[in-house]
Amino acid sequence: MATISQMTTAAQWNPDDIDLSDPEFWRRPWSERDGAFATLRRERPISFYDEPVITGSVIELPRGAGYYALTRHRDVAEASRHPEIFLSGPGAVSQMDMPPEMVEYFSGMISTDNPKHARLRRIVSNAFNPRNVRAVEDSIERVADEVLARAQRGGTGDFVADVAAPFPLEIICSMMGVPASEYATVLKCSNVILSGGDSDLLPEGTDPILAILEAGATLTGIMEELGAYRLDNPIDDITSALVNAEIESEKLTQQELASFFVLLVTAGNETTRTAIAHALHALSEHPDQKARLIDDFEGLSKTATDEIVRWASPVIWMRRTLAVDHVLSGVELKAGDKVLLFYNSANRDEDAFVDPERFDVGRTPNDHYGFGAPGPHFCLGAHLARREITVMWRELLRRTPGVHATGAPSQLGSSFVNGIKRLPYSF
Ligand code: HEM
Secondary structure, eight states, X not given: OXXXXXXXXXXXXXXXXXXXXXXXXXXSOHHHHHHHHHHHHHHOSEEEEOOOOOOSOSSOOOOOOOEEEEOSHHHHHHHHHOTTTEESTTOSSOSXXXXXXHHHXXXXXXXXXXXXXXXXXXXXXXXXXXXXXXXXXXXXXXXXXXXXXXXXXXXXXXXXXXXXXXXXXXXXXXXXXXXXXXXXXXXXHXXXXXXXXXTTTSOTTOOHHXXXXXXXXXXXXXXXXXXXXXXXXXXXXXXXXXXXXXXXXXXXXXXXXXXXXXXXXXXXXXXXXXXXXXXXXXXXXXXXXXXXXXXXXXXXXHHHHHHHHHHHOSBOEEEEEESSOEEETTEEEOTTOEEEEEHHHHTTOTXXXXXXXXXXXXXXXXXXXXTOOSSTTSOTTHHHHHHHHHHHHXXXXXXXXXXXXXXXXXXXXOSXXXXXXXXXXXX
């Protein structure tokens, strides 16, 4: 039987047939999508697309002028390194221009530029530096233990529902001090916000924009209440630290705290879940790599974790908007043009990786852009995410080395998150 990676290299595309704005494209198997991106890197590395149209909503977003897709590692790097030319402020997580209030509400600092970005990043980065991530180490170990014990006791047989989804969710919620009674609501809201229009998560007849707004409002409500409470009743959690800093300009307003929470829940949750689920699929398809990891987890844990993130590329793209006219690899971009930085494609770029279609838990070097390329917006949660993936896979392989996928993953139909909705498994 052909493995996914073998099929990938075989997939042939005519670049004129590739439409990255067509929802159907994102429902194709990964092998076909990877084949399309290989074609683009080779034949049309910076290509232009009309913006997707959102149907079925009472809220009409004006259709913008389209976007360029950057598919090569070096062009993605160039855009990330020059935030003064490639802006995040007009919106980093949507191809369409959203009303500014919605950009702020849903994406917080990821869609800001300096000086605002530097201020927000300074305030929150303390909480996420490697030293403090070591401090949440205990909670990562504890949550891993609880999640695996529950799954082993009577899981549903779906790896996403039993392991990959609850694990990062419970860690973020416990870091922020969200009560366990709200976990299910938080999970449901984050699924809706990042559904990418997938009909499993947004049933027929649901207004997609209103559903996302409602989910955002619910998360905001939870956090506003918690932030107000921690202002007067601080404890040793991130929420208390963020609302109670010594210097006025160095703390978050209630509104900033709420949008930071929406960002954390979405950026930190679905992504780590996606990486952990892809790892089960990849290790089941590559038993030789799984055997290497079982033999020497400590020796390979760092390279394996990064290879999982490269392989999964949980975030498919981020957007930038041109501040000025600029020539990128010979393409003349104009002020106001939009570019999408396709991390999934950069992570399979033949010019940046030896044998990129090979899943190799010992890959060195591995200059992947799964957490974004170097620049001011590089993933704030990278240390935490790496730690979560490492601990979960260490525990899975130690306790249940036979763990494997028993069927095909069900792909999320989204252009933005390379998600897995369900993955049947057995211990
Ligand atoms: C495997 C897991 C993860 C992946 C693949 C991932 C990926 C990314 C990517 C691609 C970016 C955008 C970089 C850019 O625009 O240049 C980003 C930004 C961000 N991520 Fe992550 N992320 C992960 C986990 C996390 C976690 C666990 C958290 C926090 C709990 C987190 C919080 C953030 C935040 C706050 C930003 C915005 C940073 C800024 O704008 O300065 N992420 N992440």
